[in-house]
Amino acid sequence: MATTKDRSEVLQGTLDLMVLKTLDALGPLHGYGIARRIEQVSDDRLRLNEGTVYNSLLRLLEEGWIRSEWGTSDNNRKAKFYSITKTGRKQLARETESWERISGVIGRLLRLGNQP
Amino acid sequence: MLRKLLSRVRGAFRRSRLDEELDDEIRGHLTMLQERFVRRGMDPAEAFQAARRQFGGATQLKEELMERRSLPRIDALAQDVRHAFRRLRRSKRFTASAALTLALGIGATTTIFSIVNTILLRPLPFEEPDRLMRIFVRPGPGGGRLELAPGKFYDWQREAQSFERMAMYRVRDVALTGIGAARTVRSTAVGAGFFEIVRARPAFGRVFRPDEDEPGRKYVVILSDRFWRTEFGGSPDAIGRTVKLNDEAYAIVGVMPATASVAS
Numbered sequence: 001m002a003t004t005k006d007r008s009e010v011l012q013g014t015l016d017l018m019v020l021k022t023l024d025a026l027g028p029l030h031g032y033g034i035a036r037r038i039e040q041v042s043d044d045r046l047r048l049n050e051g052t053v054y055n056s057l058l059r060l061l062e063e064g065w066i067r068s069e070w071g072t073s074d075n076n077r078k079a080k081f082y083s084i085t086k087t088g089r090k091q092l093a094r095e096t097e098s099w100e101r102i103s104g105v106i107g108r109l110l111r112l113g114n115q116p
Numbered sequence: 117m118l119r120k121l122l123s124r125v126r127g128a129f130r131r132s133r134l135d136e137e138l139d140d141e142i143r144g145h146l147t148m149l150q151e152r153f154v155r156r157g158m159d160p161a162e163a164f165q166a167a168r169r170q171f172g173g174a175t176q177l178k179e180e181l182m183e184r185r186s187l188p189r190i191d192a193l194a195q196d197v198r199h200a201f202r203r204l205r206r207s208k209r210f211t212a213s214a215a216l217t218l219a220l221g222i223g224a225t226t227t228i229f230s231i232v233n234t235i236l237l238r239p240l241p242f243e244e245p246d247r248l249m250r251i252f253v254r255p256g257p258g259g260g261r262l263e264l265a266p267g268k269f270y271d272w273q274r275e276a277q278s279f280e281r282m283a284m285y286r287v288r289d290v291a292l293t294g295i296g297a298a299r300t301v302r303s304t305a306v307g308a309g310f311f312e313i314v315r316a317r318p319a320f321g322r323v324f325r326p327d328e329d330e331p332g333r334k335y336v337v338i339l340s341d342r343f344w345r346t347e348f349g350g351s352p353d354a355i356g357r358t359v360k361l362n363d364e365a366y367a368i369v370g371v372m373p374a375t376a377s378v379a380s
Contacts, residue, residue, distance in 0.1 A: 030145075031141060031145055032144070032145045049170075049171065049172030050145065050149070050170055050172065051172040054142070073148075075148075077144055077148075078144070079144055080137070080141050
């Protein structure tokens with residue numbers, strides 16, 4: 001297991017993008033499932049307070065990018081399932097593009113050697 | 117923006133239901149995390165702590181969510197109103213027509229709100245519901261409700277200053293025998309003062325007397341309208357007869373009206 005020092009905080013604003021992408025890729029999921037998926041993909045390199053997933057879900061619901069529905073989980077427990085909406089998919093495409101642009105710029109900037 | 121505001125307005129009205137839902141969600145999440153840690157070899161108490169750590173501050177989360185769901189702060193609103201007022205003073209004709217439109221709109225809204233208020237928002241089927249409180253014990257944020265020890269209840273009843281009166285109730289399933297096939301029925305055991313607190317009156321017969329919940333007294337029961345109709349054919353003779361619940365004889369003393377529903 002990676003030590004705390006090696007794990008990054010979730011960057012402000014990126015959790016919404018991760019949640020949207022997870023729901024887009026895996027279909028309807030409950031909050032716990034979303035947290036597991038992010039943990040699995042991050043390979044233990046991300047420190048996620050799982051409660052914040054619910055903040056993100058609420059933000060996305062408010063924007064109309066996801067919807068929620070009560071259902072039954074694998075182990076027969078009542079759980080609220082979230083799924084991405086059509087406008088959510090559009091938003092995801094926009095956000096993905098914007099993220100790639102920004103991270104590309106930052107990557108280039110950081111790779112620049114010191115100028116004489 | 118409008119969608120957000122609407123969502124918040126709805127949220128403000130539905131807050132208590134949403135909070136319960138969120139509680140359920142958080143509790144479910146914590147339980148699943150705990151089970152996961154147990155599967156990895158922790159003992160349950162250790163796993164509970166680990167689950168809480170991984171989840172982060174549940175109380176803090178709830179506060180933030182409530183904040184997000186509530187209406188915009190009043191001071192922000194006042195600022196908007198002042199700004200709007202200055203703008204409107206500059207264009208008088210527009211102001212007149214806008215004010216008329218608003219007046220009509222508000223008139224319609226008030227009517228609709230009155231209807232909605234009676235139909236949808238009235239919270240409990242009891243008189244003066246805003247003076248009724250349900251008290252329960254939780255081990256901490258995100259924990260389930262605990263069974264209340266009667267001794268503790270009597271302490272509260274004696275010491276509490278903020279309540280006019282208190283009564284216990286407990287929903288439980290009991291075995292009904294002696295009428296047709298033996299089966300399980302849902303019952304609510306209540307303290308003698310319960311009916312006075314919710315101000316529920318029986319359709320006929322009587323409610324419990326103040327001393328009837330003391331130890332050693334004869335067991336008494338009040339039937340729901342539905343049970344009375346299905347099991348006693350709606351006959352007034354039901355009063356005075358007995359039903360066997362968990363193998364104890366209970367004398368029937370009253371029948372509630374069809375509109376009454378005991379909290380479940």
